[in-house]
Amino acid sequence: MDALPSSPRHPPKYGSAVVxxxxxxxxxxDLIKLCKEAKIEHCRATRDLSSCGRYVHHVLTSCGHASLCAECSQRCDVCPICRSPITDNGNRVRFRLYDKCIEAGLISKQLDERFQEKEDYGNPVNTDVQRLHSLFDVALQNNLTSLICHYITDVCLDDNAVSSDPLLAFLLDEVVIKDWCKRAVNALISEIGMIYRSGLEMMESKLSQLQKFAAQLAGIYSVLEVMIASFTEAVSAHVNDLHQLIENTLKAKQHSEAMIWCIRHRFLQDIYSRYADYTSWSSDVIQRKASAEARKWPDIFDKGSGDSEANQGTLFIEQALQNLGIEQSYRSEEEEAAITRLQNEQSSSMFCSTITADHFSLNRYPFKNLREAVDVLFLHGASDMVIAKQAIxxxxxxxxHWTRPDSEWRYLVDDFAATFGITNRTLLECLVFCLLDDYSSEALEEACSLLPKISSKEAHPKIAQVLLERQRPDMALVVLKCTGRDSFSVTESIEKDGISSLSEAVTAVRVRIEHGHLTEAFVYHRSYCSRVKEQRAADMTHAGDALRSSWIYHVEGMMTEFCNICIERNLVDKMIDLPWDSEEEKHLHKSLFDYAHEMPTEPCGSLLVVYYLRRYRYLEAYEVDRSLQRFEQKKLESTTEEIASKIRKIAQWRENLVQQEIFS
Structure with missing residues (x-):
């Protein structure tokens, strides 16, 4: 049984001549005549001094008017409308299109009888609209969606397509099309939902029907697109009303296509998972999260910033789910009830993309099963993110399945890619993301072996960052070179907020320093900051956002990170030899001076003195030395003898250096 209300109980015989x-x-x-074919007409012949009034199911072959019933057409000589003679050639009438569709089994006869009852006791306008909708149903079910699209552009939106008949005038309005779309989508969703609730065996037997319904949803979507594209500013309110309908139609279509694939593979019931159960899988994901948190680099951004990297997912899967906005969608009170009917009752009604150690918090990755994965991804979040959803x-x-033998499962992902038109590069990229999220060394090595195959300008910038965190700066540098992020083009434009560009630039600097290329790191840093400075003039008159968007903010972030990593890797002695400018020097001074207060047993403060001495800036060197002496004296009063000995040794070395350079 087809989903649309006008569909007959039994499918028509498409090979027959009548169909x-x-x-x-x-x-x-002719589309202008389509609404006339849908309009109910009554016989206009006079019988016993009164109008016949019976339903007209035919048109006169001589003039094409639906003016006489079958019986009256045999006894009348002229058409009551145009008064043209009725030819007597044995075939005075032919079925109207609507009635011809009923005779062919394309429209349910029982539905037409109900329409006639409503017309007798209700509003005739509604009956005519429902008959027109039935003709649209026939068009949709038989790949004639373009007919409905042309009805919108050539009839509904044609200023010349008018009628003095109020019933016909209403049928010419685009609201009739919008109402049909709503009715058809809800009917399809209802029927699809019934199939989903019938069990796997029944779903398998209804697979061809589900494919047909998915195609019909695609047809309705094309009609809605034409409606929005055709509307002018004068009817822009209709556009706003249609957006939610388009979104629901696309979600239902995308969900159906994913479900069809799942049904074909029996929801993976016959394929072993590498995890014993959901609990062990969930525990493993939590361990991945903990491992990633432990190894990640410190956040370079202000902790109070809403753009902090800390607010992004540490794992690739976590960040991907956050980008979809699924969590907000689940909590939306305006979500269409029709769409939720497609969701499995056992699937979660709430979702949280943040992975935590609390097993009993809101559901999160991993999904409990394939059905929940499809429901979470394709019934929620924006429909235009379908490619990202397929990647997840x-x-x-x-x-x-990763650690299982390829012969058991690899054909699954190949078939998924072929079904949804996913490229081999995207396929490998998803595998690399999964491997890099895994904390095992085996996963890391396999990911590194695949990276040359996917590294390009479109590669995810987080890949290099994760490789760096996992002590593979060599591979991180290879990825940066393949993606074109190993240098900063003078023609490249910085993004509006700059946060993404700054994060990528910091990663590029980190990779070079970790790889021992300090001079290259400096050149990259200088190129990036110079480009930012050209695009943005420093604006210190505004607080907050204005400061963040200034080039000074970028210089501060880059310099802070440069200094921190050099301090951690004991490269300060080489860093101070680089040709820093006055703006960069402020941040270098602050970083080294602050660290000297935090770790007085380290030589960073003394190396800051060396920095000024090498540039013959004796006054600054002397002032830094005196400030450090005062701090060290206070520190010596409250520390252990072991630490005090180290502080005295560093202070003595610095004092000798100052005496030699300044006072000799």
């Missing part, structure tokens, strides 16, 4: 004739007439009809589902498949 072919009805479809040919529908496909070739691929990640799920890789994560579920």
């Amino acid at each position: 072919q004739n009805a479809l040919e007439q529908l496909a070739s009809i 589902l691929l990640y799920y498949l890789f994560d579920r």
